[in-house]
Amino acid sequence: MKLKFKIVLCILVLILLAQLIRPKEVKSSKAPEARVLTGVPLEVAKVLETSCFDCHSAYTKWRWFDKLTPVNFLVASHIRDGRKALDFSQWDSLATPQRNAMLYFALNGILSKEMPLSSYTAVHPEAKLNPKDVDLLKSYLLNNAVSKPANAEKTAKDVEKPALKEIKNSPNGIAYLPDYRNWKAISSTERFDNGTIRIIFGNPTAVEAIRTGNINPWPDGTVFAKTAWKQQKAKDGSIYAGQFVQVEFMIKNAKQYAHTKGWGWARWKGDNLLPYGKTVSFDTECISCHRPERDNDYVFTTPLAINGLTKK
Amino acid sequence: MKTSFTAGIFPFMILLMLGCKPTTTDRINKEASITGIKQLPENPLEMTPLAVTLQPEEKTMATLYGNSIAAKRLKDGMDYGAGSVLYLVTWKGKADPDWFGARIPDRVTAIERVSIGGNGQKNYIFFKGPAKNADLEISKDDRQAKILDIPVATSP
Numbered sequence: 001m002k003l004k005f006k007i008v009l010c011i012l013v014l015i016l017l018a019q020l021i022r023p024k025e026v027k028s029s030k031a032p033e034a035r036v037l038t039g040v041p042l043e044v045a046k047v048l049e050t051s052c053f054d055c056h057s058a059y060t061k062w063r064w065f066d067k068l069t070p071v072n073f074l075v076a077s078h079i080r081d082g083r084k085a086l087d088f089s090q091w092d093s094l095a096t097p098q099r100n101a102m103l104y105f106a107l108n109g110i111l112s113k114e115m116p117l118s119s120y121t122a123v124h125p126e127a128k129l130n131p132k133d134v135d136l137l138k139s140y141l142l143n144n145a146v147s148k149p150a151n152a153e154k155t156a157k158d159v160e161k162p163a164l165k166e167i168k169n170s171p172n173g174i175a176y177l178p179d180y181r182n183w184k185a186i187s188s189t190e191r192f193d194n195g196t197i198r199i200i201f202g203n204p205t206a207v208e209a210i211r212t213g214n215i216n217p218w219p220d221g222t223v224f225a226k227t228a229w230k231q232q233k234a235k236d237g238s239i240y241a242g243q244f245v246q247v248e249f250m251i252k253n254a255k256q257y258a259h260t261k262g263w264g265w266a267r268w269k270g271d272n273l274l275p276y277g278k279t280v281s282f283d284t285e286c287i288s289c290h291r292p293e294r295d296n297d298y299v300f301t302t303p304l305a306i307n308g309l310t311k312k
Numbered sequence: 313m314k315t316s317f318t319a320g321i322f323p324f325m326i327l328l329m330l331g332c333k334p335t336t337t338d339r340i341n342k343e344a345s346i347t348g349i350k351q352l353p354e355n356p357l358e359m360t361p362l363a364v365t366l367q368p369e370e371k372t373m374a375t376l377y378g379n380s381i382a383a384k385r386l387k388d389g390m391d392y393g394a395g396s397v398l399y400l401v402t403w404k405g406k407a408d409p410d411w412f413g414a415r416i417p418d419r420v421t422a423i424e425r426v427s428i429g430g431n432g433q434k435n436y437i438f439f440k441g442p443a444k445n446a447d448l449e450i451s452k453d454d455r456q457a458k459i460l461d462i463p464v465a466t467s468p
Contacts, residue, residue: 104413111412138412164468181386181467185361187341188375190405193413197364199375199465215339229465231366239366241465271468293410296339300410304417305345306357 018069023076033059037091039099044140048088051116051127052106055082058089065123078117085288097194100145104193105289107137112292147195149231149239164273170266171277177249180225186210186303196228197241200301210303217262217297222252224301244271248286250299261287261298344403344417349439352423354379356399362386362464366405372421374402376462385464392460396428400459404443419443426459434460 037045053059055078066075083089086105094102109115110129121128167176186202202210205221225247232242251257251264265283267276276282290298345357359377362385366373378385382396392398402424403417420441427435436456 108412112410141413182360184357185375185377187344187416188364188373189408190366190373190415191413192415197366199361199364201361210340213340227465227467229364232463237367237369239368240463241364244465244467247467273468299339300408302339302341302410302416304357305340305342307355308342308345 015069021069022067023073035059035092037088037099039096040103041140044136047129047133047136048103048106051110051129051133052086053088054124054127055079055116055120056086056088056106057083058087063124078120084284097147100141100147101194103137103141103145107134107141108292110134110137114292141193146192147231149195149233150242151233164271167268167273168275170268170275171280171282172260172264172266173280174249174251174264174266176266176268176273176275177223177225180223180227180247180249183207183225184306186224186306187301189301190231191228195231196245197231197239198226198228200303201225201227202303206303207306210305211307215297215299215303217254218252218299220253220255222250224250224299226250226301245269246276247273261290261294263298341417343419347420347423347439347441349423349441352439353425354397354399356401356423356425359383359397359399360386362398363462364465365462367402370421371405372402373405373415373417374400376400376459376464386466389464389466392428394428394430394432398426398459400424400426400462402441421445424455424459426456 036042037048040048049059054061060079062072062075066072086102086109088102091099091102106115111134116124116127116129167178169175180201180203183201183203184207185199186206187200189198189200191198201224203221203223203225205219206224209215209219209222226249227247228245229241230243230245231239233239246267246269248267249265251266252262253264254262257264260283265286267286268274269276277285287298290300293300356377359379360383361375362378362383363376364373365376377399378392379395379397381394382392382398384390385392400423402421404419404421405415406418408414408416421443422441423439425435425437425439429435434456436452436459438452438455
Protein backbone atom coordinates (compact mmCIF):
# COMPACT_ATOMS: atom_id res chain seq x y z
CA MET A 1 0.00 0.00 0.00
CA LYS A 2 2.80 2.32 0.98
CA LEU A 3 4.69 1.52 -2.28
CA LYS A 4 1.59 2.18 -4.36
CA PHE A 5 1.15 5.55 -2.67
CA LYS A 6 4.77 6.45 -3.43
CA ILE A 7 4.34 5.53 -7.11
CA VAL A 8 1.18 7.64 -7.45
CA LEU A 9 2.90 10.55 -5.69
CA CYS A 10 5.91 10.28 -8.03
CA ILE A 11 3.64 10.31 -11.08
CA LEU A 12 1.79 13.36 -9.76
CA VAL A 13 5.06 15.20 -9.10
CA LEU A 14 6.29 14.32 -12.60
CA ILE A 15 3.05 15.62 -14.14
CA LEU A 16 3.34 18.82 -12.14
CA LEU A 17 6.98 19.30 -13.13
CA ALA A 18 6.07 18.60 -16.79
CA GLN A 19 3.81 21.64 -16.67
CA LEU A 20 6.95 23.79 -16.63
CA ILE A 21 7.76 22.55 -20.14
CA ARG A 22 5.39 24.15 -22.59
CA PRO A 23 5.34 24.97 -26.29
CA LYS A 24 6.07 28.60 -27.13
CA GLU A 25 2.48 29.14 -28.23
CA VAL A 26 1.28 28.58 -24.64
CA LYS A 27 4.14 30.53 -23.08
CA SER A 28 3.25 33.69 -25.01
CA SER A 29 1.00 35.47 -22.59
CA LYS A 30 -2.25 36.23 -24.41
CA ALA A 31 -3.60 35.64 -27.91
CA PRO A 32 -4.81 38.83 -29.61
CA GLU A 33 -8.55 39.35 -29.75
CA ALA A 34 -10.08 37.81 -32.86
CA ARG A 35 -10.67 40.39 -35.59
CA VAL A 36 -13.89 40.24 -37.54
CA LEU A 37 -13.31 39.30 -41.18
CA THR A 38 -13.61 42.55 -43.10
CA GLY A 39 -16.34 42.60 -45.74
CA VAL A 40 -18.06 39.47 -44.46
CA PRO A 41 -21.44 39.65 -42.67
CA LEU A 42 -21.11 39.25 -38.93
CA GLU A 43 -23.11 36.01 -38.74
CA VAL A 44 -20.89 34.36 -41.41
CA ALA A 45 -17.72 35.63 -39.73
CA LYS A 46 -18.96 34.32 -36.37
CA VAL A 47 -19.43 30.77 -37.75
CA LEU A 48 -15.87 30.78 -39.11
CA GLU A 49 -14.49 32.26 -35.92
CA THR A 50 -16.16 29.63 -33.74
CA SER A 51 -15.27 26.63 -35.91
CA CYS A 52 -11.98 27.53 -37.59
CA PHE A 53 -10.06 30.28 -35.81
CA ASP A 54 -8.54 28.18 -33.01
CA CYS A 55 -6.33 26.30 -35.48
CA HIS A 56 -6.46 28.54 -38.55
CA SER A 57 -5.56 31.96 -37.16
CA ALA A 58 -3.40 33.70 -34.59
CA TYR A 59 -6.49 34.15 -32.43
CA THR A 60 -6.42 30.78 -30.68
CA LYS A 61 -8.49 30.57 -27.53
CA TRP A 62 -6.62 28.15 -25.29
CA ARG A 63 -8.88 26.38 -22.82
CA TRP A 64 -7.33 25.26 -19.53
CA PHE A 65 -7.23 21.61 -20.64
CA ASP A 66 -5.51 22.58 -23.91
CA LYS A 67 -2.69 24.09 -21.87
CA LEU A 68 -1.82 20.92 -19.95
CA THR A 69 1.46 19.21 -20.87
CA PRO A 70 1.70 16.97 -22.92
CA VAL A 71 -1.68 17.79 -24.58
CA ASN A 72 -0.47 21.33 -25.33
CA PHE A 73 2.32 20.02 -27.60
CA LEU A 74 -0.21 18.11 -29.69
CA VAL A 75 -2.52 21.14 -29.86
CA ALA A 76 0.39 23.45 -30.78
CA SER A 77 1.45 21.14 -33.60
CA HIS A 78 -2.15 21.05 -34.92
CA ILE A 79 -2.23 24.84 -34.90
CA ARG A 80 1.10 25.10 -36.74
CA ASP A 81 -0.10 22.66 -39.44
CA GLY A 82 -3.51 24.30 -39.55
CA ARG A 83 -2.11 27.77 -40.11
CA LYS A 84 0.19 26.50 -42.85
CA ALA A 85 -2.85 25.23 -44.77
CA LEU A 86 -5.18 28.16 -44.05
CA ASP A 87 -4.58 31.26 -41.95
CA PHE A 88 -7.39 33.73 -41.40
CA SER A 89 -4.93 36.14 -39.70
CA GLN A 90 -3.77 37.04 -43.24
CA TRP A 91 -7.29 38.13 -44.25
CA ASP A 92 -6.70 41.91 -44.22
CA SER A 93 -3.65 41.64 -46.47
CA LEU A 94 -5.47 39.60 -49.13
CA ALA A 95 -7.25 40.76 -52.27
CA THR A 96 -10.89 39.74 -52.81
CA PRO A 97 -10.15 36.72 -55.09
CA GLN A 98 -7.74 35.29 -52.49
CA ARG A 99 -10.26 35.89 -49.70
CA ASN A 100 -12.94 34.11 -51.72
CA ALA A 101 -10.55 31.22 -52.44
CA MET A 102 -9.93 30.96 -48.69
CA LEU A 103 -13.65 30.80 -47.94
CA TYR A 104 -14.31 28.16 -50.64
CA PHE A 105 -11.36 26.13 -49.34
CA ALA A 106 -12.72 26.34 -45.79
CA LEU A 107 -16.24 25.38 -46.86
CA ASN A 108 -15.02 22.44 -48.95
CA GLY A 109 -13.02 21.22 -45.94
CA ILE A 110 -16.24 21.34 -43.92
CA LEU A 111 -18.38 19.67 -46.62
CA SER A 112 -15.90 16.82 -47.02
CA LYS A 113 -16.08 16.31 -43.21
CA GLU A 114 -12.32 16.83 -42.97
CA MET A 115 -12.82 19.90 -40.81
CA PRO A 116 -13.16 20.70 -38.02
CA LEU A 117 -11.14 17.67 -36.86
CA SER A 118 -13.26 15.19 -34.94
CA SER A 119 -10.56 15.00 -32.23
CA TYR A 120 -10.97 18.77 -31.81
CA THR A 121 -14.77 18.87 -31.77
CA ALA A 122 -14.81 16.01 -29.23
CA VAL A 123 -13.45 18.43 -26.64
CA HIS A 124 -14.69 21.65 -28.25
CA PRO A 125 -18.28 20.71 -29.16
CA GLU A 126 -19.20 24.36 -29.80
CA ALA A 127 -17.01 24.23 -32.95
CA LYS A 128 -19.26 21.67 -34.65
CA LEU A 129 -21.22 23.17 -37.53
CA ASN A 130 -24.91 22.44 -37.89
CA PRO A 131 -26.65 22.25 -41.31
CA LYS A 132 -27.90 25.84 -40.84
CA ASP A 133 -24.32 27.11 -40.47
CA VAL A 134 -23.27 25.23 -43.62
CA ASP A 135 -26.23 26.61 -45.58
CA LEU A 136 -25.34 30.11 -44.41
CA LEU A 137 -21.78 29.75 -45.74
CA LYS A 138 -23.00 28.25 -49.03
CA SER A 139 -25.58 30.94 -49.55
CA TYR A 140 -23.08 33.71 -48.74
CA LEU A 141 -20.59 32.36 -51.28
CA LEU A 142 -23.15 31.78 -54.02
CA ASN A 143 -24.55 35.30 -53.63
CA ASN A 144 -21.33 37.19 -53.04
CA ALA A 145 -18.33 35.24 -54.24
CA VAL A 146 -19.04 33.96 -57.73
CA SER A 147 -16.46 35.13 -60.26
CA LYS A 148 -17.76 36.96 -63.29
CA PRO A 149 -16.16 36.28 -66.67
CA ALA A 150 -14.22 39.05 -68.40
CA ASN A 151 -15.80 40.66 -71.46
CA ALA A 152 -14.28 39.79 -74.79
CA GLU A 153 -12.61 43.13 -75.43
CA LYS A 154 -9.38 41.41 -76.25
CA THR A 155 -9.33 37.78 -77.27
CA ALA A 156 -6.56 35.50 -76.12
CA LYS A 157 -5.31 35.63 -79.73
CA ASP A 158 -4.90 39.41 -79.65
CA VAL A 159 -2.77 39.51 -76.54
CA GLU A 160 0.88 39.45 -77.38
CA LYS A 161 2.54 36.38 -75.91
CA PRO A 162 6.02 36.68 -74.41
CA ALA A 163 8.69 34.59 -76.10
CA LEU A 164 9.22 31.51 -73.93
CA LYS A 165 12.75 31.04 -72.69
CA GLU A 166 13.94 28.12 -70.63
CA ILE A 167 11.15 26.60 -68.48
CA LYS A 168 12.50 26.02 -65.01
CA ASN A 169 11.81 22.85 -63.02
CA SER A 170 9.32 22.85 -60.17
CA PRO A 171 11.03 23.35 -56.74
CA ASN A 172 10.57 19.61 -56.07
CA GLY A 173 12.63 18.81 -59.19
CA ILE A 174 9.78 17.89 -61.56
CA ALA A 175 10.40 18.99 -65.15
CA TYR A 176 7.75 20.61 -67.33
CA LEU A 177 5.94 18.22 -69.73
CA PRO A 178 5.30 20.14 -72.96
CA ASP A 179 3.35 17.43 -74.84
CA TYR A 180 0.17 17.43 -72.79
CA ARG A 181 -1.88 19.23 -75.47
CA ASN A 182 -1.64 16.06 -77.57
CA TRP A 183 -3.23 13.99 -74.78
CA LYS A 184 -6.95 13.19 -74.44
CA ALA A 185 -9.38 15.28 -72.41
CA ILE A 186 -10.58 13.08 -69.57
CA SER A 187 -12.97 15.79 -68.34
CA SER A 188 -13.62 19.52 -68.14
CA THR A 189 -14.65 21.76 -65.26
CA GLU A 190 -16.34 25.10 -64.84
CA ARG A 191 -14.99 26.78 -61.71
CA PHE A 192 -17.35 29.55 -60.69
CA ASP A 193 -15.44 29.98 -57.42
CA ASN A 194 -12.44 31.46 -59.23
CA GLY A 195 -13.75 32.29 -62.71
CA THR A 196 -11.78 29.70 -64.63
CA ILE A 197 -12.62 26.98 -67.11
CA ARG A 198 -10.50 23.84 -67.24
CA ILE A 199 -9.59 20.84 -69.34
CA ILE A 200 -8.11 17.85 -67.57
CA PHE A 201 -5.79 16.05 -69.96
CA GLY A 202 -4.75 12.42 -69.38
CA ASN A 203 -1.68 10.79 -70.93
CA PRO A 204 -1.98 7.40 -72.76
CA THR A 205 -1.40 5.46 -69.48
CA ALA A 206 -4.29 7.35 -67.85
CA VAL A 207 -6.57 6.73 -70.83
CA GLU A 208 -5.73 3.01 -70.84
CA ALA A 209 -6.42 2.87 -67.09
CA ILE A 210 -9.86 4.41 -67.69
CA ARG A 211 -10.51 1.92 -70.51
CA THR A 212 -9.71 -1.05 -68.25
CA GLY A 213 -11.40 0.45 -65.16
CA ASN A 214 -8.06 0.38 -63.31
CA ILE A 215 -8.24 3.81 -61.70
CA ASN A 216 -8.17 3.26 -57.95
CA PRO A 217 -5.26 3.35 -57.51
CA TRP A 218 -4.16 4.82 -60.82
CA PRO A 219 -1.22 2.87 -62.30
CA ASP A 220 2.36 4.14 -62.23
CA GLY A 221 3.05 6.26 -65.30
CA THR A 222 -0.32 8.00 -65.16
CA VAL A 223 -0.04 11.76 -65.70
CA PHE A 224 -2.78 14.37 -65.56
CA ALA A 225 -2.44 17.95 -66.77
CA LYS A 226 -5.14 20.20 -65.42
CA THR A 227 -5.12 23.37 -67.50
CA ALA A 228 -6.99 26.50 -66.43
CA TRP A 229 -8.00 29.53 -68.47
CA LYS A 230 -9.82 32.65 -67.36
CA GLN A 231 -13.46 32.65 -68.40
CA GLN A 232 -14.14 35.11 -71.18
CA LYS A 233 -17.61 36.18 -72.26
CA ALA A 234 -18.51 36.37 -75.97
CA LYS A 235 -21.08 38.79 -77.41
CA ASP A 236 -23.72 36.04 -77.59
CA GLY A 237 -23.38 35.40 -73.85
CA SER A 238 -21.47 32.15 -74.12
CA ILE A 239 -18.20 31.77 -72.27
CA TYR A 240 -14.94 30.37 -73.58
CA ALA A 241 -11.33 29.92 -72.51
CA GLY A 242 -9.59 33.30 -72.43
CA GLN A 243 -6.21 34.03 -70.89
CA PHE A 244 -4.12 31.02 -69.90
CA VAL A 245 -3.78 30.82 -66.11
CA GLN A 246 -1.81 27.69 -65.28
CA VAL A 247 -1.19 24.01 -65.88
CA GLU A 248 -0.93 21.58 -62.97
CA PHE A 249 0.54 18.09 -63.25
CA MET A 250 -0.01 14.98 -61.16
CA ILE A 251 2.52 12.26 -61.98
CA LYS A 252 1.93 8.80 -60.51
CA ASN A 253 4.82 6.73 -59.22
CA ALA A 254 3.96 4.96 -55.98
CA LYS A 255 7.63 4.34 -55.05
CA GLN A 256 9.34 7.48 -56.28
CA TYR A 257 6.70 9.73 -54.77
CA ALA A 258 5.86 7.61 -51.72
CA HIS A 259 6.50 10.63 -49.46
CA THR A 260 3.89 12.72 -51.33
CA LYS A 261 1.07 10.17 -51.46
CA GLY A 262 2.39 8.42 -54.57
CA TRP A 263 2.12 11.47 -56.81
CA GLY A 264 4.56 14.07 -58.06
CA TRP A 265 2.87 17.49 -57.92
CA ALA A 266 3.82 20.51 -60.02
CA ARG A 267 2.29 23.72 -61.35
CA TRP A 268 3.45 26.28 -63.90
CA LYS A 269 1.72 29.65 -63.99
CA GLY A 270 1.08 32.26 -66.66
CA ASP A 271 2.34 32.68 -70.19
CA ASN A 272 5.91 32.64 -68.83
CA LEU A 273 5.29 29.20 -67.27
CA LEU A 274 6.85 30.14 -63.97
CA PRO A 275 7.10 27.16 -61.60
CA TYR A 276 4.90 27.49 -58.52
CA GLY A 277 6.21 27.09 -54.98
CA LYS A 278 8.99 28.63 -52.92
CA THR A 279 10.36 25.55 -51.17
CA VAL A 280 10.90 21.88 -52.01
CA SER A 281 7.97 20.94 -49.81
CA PHE A 282 5.50 23.34 -51.45
CA ASP A 283 3.52 20.26 -52.50
CA THR A 284 2.15 19.82 -48.95
CA GLU A 285 -0.27 22.55 -50.09
CA CYS A 286 -1.43 20.35 -53.01
CA ILE A 287 -1.85 17.30 -50.78
CA SER A 288 -3.73 19.27 -48.16
CA CYS A 289 -6.29 20.32 -50.79
CA HIS A 290 -6.54 16.81 -52.30
CA ARG A 291 -6.74 15.03 -48.90
CA PRO A 292 -10.54 14.61 -48.95
CA GLU A 293 -10.02 12.40 -52.04
CA ARG A 294 -7.61 10.01 -50.30
CA ASP A 295 -10.01 7.09 -50.91
CA ASN A 296 -9.89 7.99 -54.61
CA ASP A 297 -6.09 8.01 -54.88
CA TYR A 298 -6.08 11.78 -54.24
CA VAL A 299 -7.77 12.48 -57.60
CA PHE A 300 -10.77 14.82 -57.79
CA THR A 301 -11.59 14.21 -61.46
CA THR A 302 -14.29 11.68 -62.33
CA PRO A 303 -13.14 10.82 -65.86
CA LEU A 304 -15.30 10.35 -68.92
CA ALA A 305 -15.35 6.80 -70.28
CA ILE A 306 -13.39 7.89 -73.33
CA ASN A 307 -13.96 4.72 -75.35
CA GLY A 308 -17.56 4.44 -74.14
CA LEU A 309 -19.04 7.45 -75.93
CA THR A 310 -20.14 5.60 -79.04
CA LYS A 311 -21.52 2.65 -77.06
CA LYS A 312 -25.24 2.31 -76.51
CA MET B 313 -23.77 -23.72 -32.33
CA LYS B 314 -20.93 -21.42 -31.27
CA THR B 315 -18.62 -22.77 -34.05
CA SER B 316 -21.22 -22.39 -36.75
CA PHE B 317 -21.96 -18.85 -35.57
CA THR B 318 -18.23 -17.95 -35.70
CA ALA B 319 -17.88 -19.62 -39.10
CA GLY B 320 -20.86 -17.64 -40.35
CA ILE B 321 -19.79 -14.25 -39.01
CA PHE B 322 -16.42 -14.25 -40.86
CA PRO B 323 -17.74 -14.36 -44.43
CA PHE B 324 -20.30 -11.73 -43.39
CA MET B 325 -17.53 -9.43 -42.10
CA ILE B 326 -15.49 -9.94 -45.28
CA LEU B 327 -18.54 -9.09 -47.36
CA LEU B 328 -19.05 -5.94 -45.29
CA MET B 329 -15.41 -4.91 -45.78
CA LEU B 330 -15.61 -5.47 -49.52
CA GLY B 331 -18.82 -3.52 -49.62
CA CYS B 332 -17.15 -0.52 -47.97
CA LYS B 333 -14.26 -0.40 -50.45
CA PRO B 334 -14.75 2.30 -53.06
CA THR B 335 -15.22 0.79 -56.49
CA THR B 336 -13.42 2.11 -59.54
CA THR B 337 -16.50 2.16 -61.74
CA ASP B 338 -18.13 4.66 -59.37
CA ARG B 339 -15.41 7.16 -60.21
CA ILE B 340 -16.04 7.08 -63.96
CA ASN B 341 -18.53 9.72 -65.05
CA LYS B 342 -20.71 7.20 -66.84
CA GLU B 343 -23.74 9.47 -67.23
CA ALA B 344 -21.62 11.91 -69.24
CA SER B 345 -20.18 9.17 -71.44
CA ILE B 346 -23.28 7.48 -72.80
CA THR B 347 -25.00 8.87 -75.87
CA GLY B 348 -26.90 5.99 -77.38
CA ILE B 349 -25.87 7.43 -80.76
CA LYS B 350 -24.88 4.48 -82.93
CA GLN B 351 -24.09 6.28 -86.16
CA LEU B 352 -21.24 8.55 -84.98
CA PRO B 353 -18.52 8.24 -87.64
CA GLU B 354 -15.73 8.86 -85.12
CA ASN B 355 -15.40 8.94 -81.36
CA PRO B 356 -14.74 12.63 -80.61
CA LEU B 357 -13.32 11.87 -77.16
CA GLU B 358 -10.42 10.13 -78.91
CA MET B 359 -9.61 13.38 -80.76
CA THR B 360 -7.52 16.37 -79.68
CA PRO B 361 -9.34 18.76 -77.34
CA LEU B 362 -9.21 22.27 -78.82
CA ALA B 363 -11.57 24.46 -76.79
CA VAL B 364 -14.07 24.58 -73.94
CA THR B 365 -17.18 26.73 -73.77
CA LEU B 366 -20.07 27.34 -71.39
CA GLN B 367 -23.61 28.41 -72.16
CA PRO B 368 -24.82 29.97 -68.88
CA GLU B 369 -28.46 30.37 -70.06
CA GLU B 370 -28.82 26.70 -70.98
CA LYS B 371 -26.56 25.57 -68.10
CA THR B 372 -24.53 23.51 -70.54
CA MET B 373 -20.80 23.03 -71.10
CA ALA B 374 -19.12 21.92 -74.29
CA THR B 375 -15.73 20.75 -75.50
CA LEU B 376 -14.53 21.18 -79.07
CA TYR B 377 -12.44 18.30 -80.42
CA GLY B 378 -10.55 18.06 -83.70
CA ASN B 379 -8.63 15.58 -85.80
CA SER B 380 -4.90 16.07 -86.39
CA ILE B 381 -5.48 18.48 -89.30
CA ALA B 382 -7.85 20.64 -87.24
CA ALA B 383 -5.45 20.51 -84.27
CA LYS B 384 -2.84 22.42 -86.32
CA ARG B 385 -4.84 25.54 -85.45
CA LEU B 386 -3.57 25.23 -81.87
CA LYS B 387 -0.04 25.86 -83.14
CA ASP B 388 -0.41 28.17 -86.12
CA GLY B 389 -3.70 29.95 -85.29
CA MET B 390 -4.73 29.65 -88.96
CA ASP B 391 -8.22 28.72 -90.19
CA TYR B 392 -9.15 25.03 -90.23
CA GLY B 393 -7.69 23.44 -93.38
CA ALA B 394 -9.17 20.94 -95.85
CA GLY B 395 -9.61 17.54 -94.23
CA SER B 396 -10.41 19.01 -90.80
CA VAL B 397 -13.02 17.20 -88.73
CA LEU B 398 -14.44 18.96 -85.67
CA TYR B 399 -16.82 17.75 -83.01
CA LEU B 400 -18.59 19.86 -80.44
CA VAL B 401 -19.85 17.69 -77.58
CA THR B 402 -22.31 19.50 -75.30
CA TRP B 403 -23.27 18.31 -71.83
CA LYS B 404 -25.73 19.53 -69.25
CA GLY B 405 -23.57 20.81 -66.40
CA LYS B 406 -24.02 19.59 -62.84
CA ALA B 407 -22.62 20.57 -59.46
CA ASP B 408 -19.37 18.77 -58.73
CA PRO B 409 -20.13 16.59 -55.70
CA ASP B 410 -16.46 16.81 -54.66
CA TRP B 411 -15.96 20.59 -54.86
CA PHE B 412 -18.44 23.30 -53.97
CA GLY B 413 -17.59 25.97 -56.54
CA ALA B 414 -17.28 23.68 -59.58
CA ARG B 415 -19.53 22.21 -62.26
CA ILE B 416 -18.76 19.10 -64.30
CA PRO B 417 -20.37 17.35 -67.30
CA ASP B 418 -23.65 15.52 -66.73
CA ARG B 419 -25.63 13.95 -69.61
CA VAL B 420 -24.86 14.69 -73.26
CA THR B 421 -27.33 17.09 -74.87
CA ALA B 422 -25.90 17.09 -78.39
CA ILE B 423 -22.97 16.16 -80.58
CA GLU B 424 -22.27 18.24 -83.67
CA ARG B 425 -19.82 17.39 -86.43
CA VAL B 426 -18.33 19.83 -88.90
CA SER B 427 -16.01 18.59 -91.64
CA ILE B 428 -14.16 20.48 -94.33
CA GLY B 429 -13.74 18.66 -97.64
CA GLY B 430 -10.83 18.84 -100.07
CA ASN B 431 -12.54 21.60 -102.03
CA GLY B 432 -13.25 23.61 -98.87
CA GLN B 433 -16.88 22.43 -98.84
CA LYS B 434 -18.21 22.37 -95.28
CA ASN B 435 -20.57 19.74 -93.96
CA TYR B 436 -22.56 19.88 -90.71
CA ILE B 437 -24.29 16.98 -88.94
CA PHE B 438 -26.30 17.14 -85.72
CA PHE B 439 -26.71 14.17 -83.35
CA LYS B 440 -29.25 14.46 -80.56
CA GLY B 441 -27.99 13.38 -77.14
CA PRO B 442 -30.11 11.82 -74.39
CA ALA B 443 -30.47 15.11 -72.49
CA LYS B 444 -31.46 17.23 -75.51
CA ASN B 445 -34.62 19.26 -75.38
CA ALA B 446 -36.46 18.09 -78.53
CA ASP B 447 -38.21 21.45 -79.01
CA LEU B 448 -35.00 23.41 -79.35
CA GLU B 449 -34.55 24.72 -82.87
CA ILE B 450 -31.16 24.36 -84.45
CA SER B 451 -30.17 26.39 -87.47
CA LYS B 452 -27.58 24.37 -89.37
CA ASP B 453 -25.75 27.32 -90.94
CA ASP B 454 -25.61 29.27 -87.68
CA ARG B 455 -24.29 26.33 -85.75
CA GLN B 456 -21.67 25.49 -88.36
CA ALA B 457 -20.41 29.10 -88.35
CA LYS B 458 -20.46 29.21 -84.56
CA ILE B 459 -18.46 26.01 -84.18
CA LEU B 460 -15.83 27.15 -86.69
CA ASP B 461 -15.61 30.43 -84.79
CA ILE B 462 -15.07 29.06 -81.26
CA PRO B 463 -11.76 30.49 -80.03
CA VAL B 464 -9.33 27.66 -79.37
CA ALA B 465 -7.91 27.43 -75.84
CA THR B 466 -4.31 28.50 -76.35
CA SER B 467 -1.49 27.65 -73.99
CA PRO B 468 2.19 28.58 -74.06
